[in-house]
Amino acid sequence: MSYMNRVVAFVAVLTLTATVAYSQDRSETPASPPTADPVVGGQLFASTCGFCHQDGGRVAGRGPKLAGTDRPDAYILNRIRTGKEGAMPAFGRAFSEAQLRSLVAYIRSLKDEGR
Amino acid sequence: MMTFRTRVYVAVFAVVAMGTGACSMPASTTDMTKTSAPIADAGGNDWTTYHGTYQSWHYSPLTQINTDNVKRLRVAWVHHPGKSTRGLQSMPLVSNGVLYYTGSYSRVWALEAGTGKPLWSYFPKLNDDLVAAQTHSPYTRGIALGQGKVFVGTVDGRLIAIDQKTGQPVWDTKLVNSEKLTVGFTGAPLLVKDKVIIGSQGGEWPGRGPIFGVDAASGKKLWEFLTVAGTEDSKKTWGNESWRTGGGGGWMAGGYDAETNTVWWGTGNPAPLYDWSGFEWKTSGPRPGDNLFTTSVIALDPDTGALKFYHQELPHDAWDFDSAVGEFVMIDRDGRKLVVHPNKGGHVFVYDRKDASIVNVWQLAQNINFVKGVDPKTGALIGRRDLPLGKHTNLCPAIAGGMSWNSGAYSPKTGLYYKIGQEWCMDLEVIKTTPILEPQAQLDIGANFTLRNPEGGKAHGHLSGRDPVTGQKKWEVQFPEPPLASLLATGGNLVFVPDSRGWLRAYNAETGQELWSHNNGIGHNGGIISYAANGKQYIAVATGWGSLVGDEFGGLFGEPFKSMAKDAGALVVFTLE
Numbered sequence: 001m002s003y004m005n006r007v008v009a010f011v012a013v014l015t016l017t018a019t020v021a022y023s024q025d026r027s028e029t030p031a032s033p034p035t036a037d038p039v040v041g042g043q044l045f046a047s048t049c050g051f052c053h054q055d056g057g058r059v060a061g062r063g064p065k066l067a068g069t070d071r072p073d074a075y076i077l078n079r080i081r082t083g084k085e086g087a088m089p090a091f092g093r094a095f096s097e098a099q100l101r102s103l104v105a106y107i108r109s110l111k112d113e114g115r
Numbered sequence: 116m117m118t119f120r121t122r123v124y125v126a127v128f129a130v131v132a133m134g135t136g137a138c139s140m141p142a143s144t145t146d147m148t149k150t151s152a153p154i155a156d157a158g159g160n161d162w163t164t165y166h167g168t169y170q171s172w173h174y175s176p177l178t179q180i181n182t183d184n185v186k187r188l189r190v191a192w193v194h195h196p197g198k199s200t201r202g203l204q205s206m207p208l209v210s211n212g213v214l215y216y217t218g219s220y221s222r223v224w225a226l227e228a229g230t231g232k233p234l235w236s237y238f239p240k241l242n243d244d245l246v247a248a249q250t251h252s253p254y255t256r257g258i259a260l261g262q263g264k265v266f267v268g269t270v271d272g273r274l275i276a277i278d279q280k281t282g283q284p285v286w287d288t289k290l291v292n293s294e295k296l297t298v299g300f301t302g303a304p305l306l307v308k309d310k311v312i313i314g315s316q317g318g319e320w321p322g323r324g325p326i327f328g329v330d331a332a333s334g335k336k337l338w339e340f341l342t343v344a345g346t347e348d349s350k351k352t353w354g355n356e357s358w359r360t361g362g363g364g365g366w367m368a369g370g371y372d373a374e375t376n377t378v379w380w381g382t383g384n385p386a387p388l389y390d391w392s393g394f395e396w397k398t399s400g401p402r403p404g405d406n407l408f409t410t411s412v413i414a415l416d417p418d419t420g421a422l423k424f425y426h427q428e429l430p431h432d433a434w435d436f437d438s439a440v441g442e443f444v445m446i447d448r449d450g451r452k453l454v455v456h457p458n459k460g461g462h463v464f465v466y467d468r469k470d471a472s473i474v475n476v477w478q479l480a481q482n483i484n485f486v487k488g489v490d491p492k493t494g495a496l497i498g499r500r501d502l503p504l505g506k507h508t509n510l511c512p513a514i515a516g517g518m519s520w521n522s523g524a525y526s527p528k529t530g531l532y533y534k535i536g537q538e539w540c541m542d543l544e545v546i547k548t549t550p551i552l553e554p555q556a557q558l559d560i561g562a563n564f565t566l567r568n569p570e571g572g573k574a575h576g577h578l579s580g581r582d583p584v585t586g587q588k589k590w591e592v593q594f595p596e597p598p599l600a601s602l603l604a605t606g607g608n609l610v611f612v613p614d615s616r617g618w619l620r621a622y623n624a625e626t627g628q629e630l631w632s633h634n635n636g637i638g639h640n641g642g643i644i645s646y647a648a649n650g651k652q653y654i655a656v657a658t659g660w661g662s663l664v665g666d667e668f669g670g671l672f673g674e675p676f677k678s679m680a681k682d683a684g685a686l687v688v689f690t691l692e
Binding site: 061 | 200201244247248249250252253270319387464465542544546547548549557558559560561564565566661663666667669670681682
């Protein structure tokens with residue numbers, strides 16, 4: 001098992017969510033979209049995304065504000081996977097499909113407070 | 116036999132004695148048959164190592180450009196490297212009439228120092244997928260020169276030697292498994308005798324941040340020192356074997372004390388960056404304990420990589436105020452051999468070079484509340500502000516630090532140390548994230564945060580000229596935003612400050628009076644040097660914007676930073692008209 005998969009598996013145990021979906025090899029394609037958990041997404045966000053998207057994505061900082069974004073899910077997912085040269089790293093190799101969708105669920109859960 | 120310090124003073128006096136109109140110059144601007152001038156000989160016409168000399172003064176003894184005539188400083192030539200993603204952040208080097216510098220993506224150029232005429236370039240082939248996944252990338256902050264070679268680290272974890280005359284690669288050594296850890300090399304290497312020393316990125320990346328010693332002739336790795344638990348004893352400072360993912364690193368070039376054969380290097384912060392254990396950090400949380408040798412200055416034997424001694428500036432750094440930033444300014448005072456080192460948290464540590472014992476600690480940034488103070492006799496932190504789970508307001512300085520990674524300057528003529536201070540704070544929420552138990556390929560932060568103005572004031576920066584040992588301030592200049600580039604002091608009694616809005620400014624080193632300025636059209640976030648070629652003194656500065664700290668400016672200060680290009684930058688070189 002790769003290091004990354006071990007981390008992914010650990011996330012699954014901790015969050016008591018769909019264990020099979022989280023611990024599977026990410027090269028496998030799930031039959032249906034994996035569960036998106038905004039709480040898991042929030043933890044991941046604070047680990048890796050909050051460094052640039054400030055106040056948890058609620059205000060603009062190094063990266064743009066995400067709360068209230070009008071970008072569709074597919075756009076956000078693609079941006080997280082492939083990044084933007086010189087501005088945002090590509091996380092496609094780092095996160096599982098379930099983690100990616102949990103990040104989107106977290107972003108969608110943010111209230112736009114007009115800041 | 117003269118000591119290297121004595122030789123420097125002789126060089127300084129020799130140039131000064133020539134008067135303001137004459138410098139000692141090389142016979143040819145393109146004499147590439149010569150090898151580099153010894154780094155220890157410093158000054159004169161060349162700038163042969165990242166910090167200017169092993170003494171890390173960022174000082175040129177040249178006097179042709181001085182307080183009387185600096186108003187006649189004009190652009191001599193410009194070189195556009197192209198594809199300057201995140202701006203040019205590097206320190207150029209000059210040897211025997213040839214200027215060498217590196218841009219984003221570890222690309223290296225050799226140019227005629229007097230004209231900018233390209234002589235050769237070297238673009239290493241990089242792992243593009245890896246570079247796309249990196250956060251602190253693709254900038255490269257400098258190179259090393261010596262033994263007829265140019266040494267450059269790559270963002271995908273290699274150290275490459277290039278033939279100084281031809282630009283052809285001589286050897287290419289993979290040192291870091293960047294495909295697994297994401298991090299590589301962005302800092303300049305340091306040549307010490309026959310070895311090239313380079314530190315990897317680290318900090319909030321869960322690895323062990325090694326520093327390497329490599330044979331300059333063959334490229335063979337000779338030693339590796341792990342800045343996270345590099346000794347058996349130090350593993351005890353990482354509870355629950357958290358050293359496996361501890362961060363660390365040594366991502367800026369250090370200094371070298373030739374008299375004791377000691378390399379001084381600063382190390383990065385531990386991972387995760389913020390620690391939800393708060394006050395319980397000694398016994399619980401993701402990394403219980405002091406976390407040696409993160410946020411420390413370490414002294415290594417360059418021949419073996421063995422640790423001689425160290426001082427941990429912030430035990431269990433809970434704020435990302437690491438020691439990898441800045442320079443190791445080596446000076447003598449009252450018979451003591453000292454080294455002055457700025458810490459990102461905003462304090463300046465003064466050490467005895469024989470054993471890193473504390474001589475003094477003084478405060479440069481004004482807005483500091485992550486500690487109540489630092490004991491100037493012992494270096495111990497007084498009144499730590501640890502950050503338990505939840506929200507915290509007005510933590511000062513902000514994550515960007517009271518000082519950033521670029522270097523200050525020291526002038527032996529004025530006896531003053533010139534350094535930028537940064538005044539800003541932040542609100543944050545510490546979050547218990549999923550523990551990371553193995554090295555992995557992304558950041559490990561542990562908080563959400565927002566930069567803000569200090570209470571009762573506005574975020575800003577300042578340049579001051581101070582006694583490097585006591586911190587006593589002689590003069591200070593305020594800036595609306597912190598300048599982020601390195602500084603340069605010269606024998607012409609000048610201090611050059613490349614600022615964030617794009618102005619290169621020259622100040623009287625004695626008084627702080629502004630004497631000259633020029634708009635380079637984009638912010639500065641890299642190096643600046645002075646050198647001589649064909650009888651003329653030059654000032655070379657890297658331009659370009661877009662570092663991780665600079666990225667904060669749009670949100671905090673608005674324009675011109677919100678719309679400032681982050682994919683541009685050039686090397687701009689000045690001389691007297």
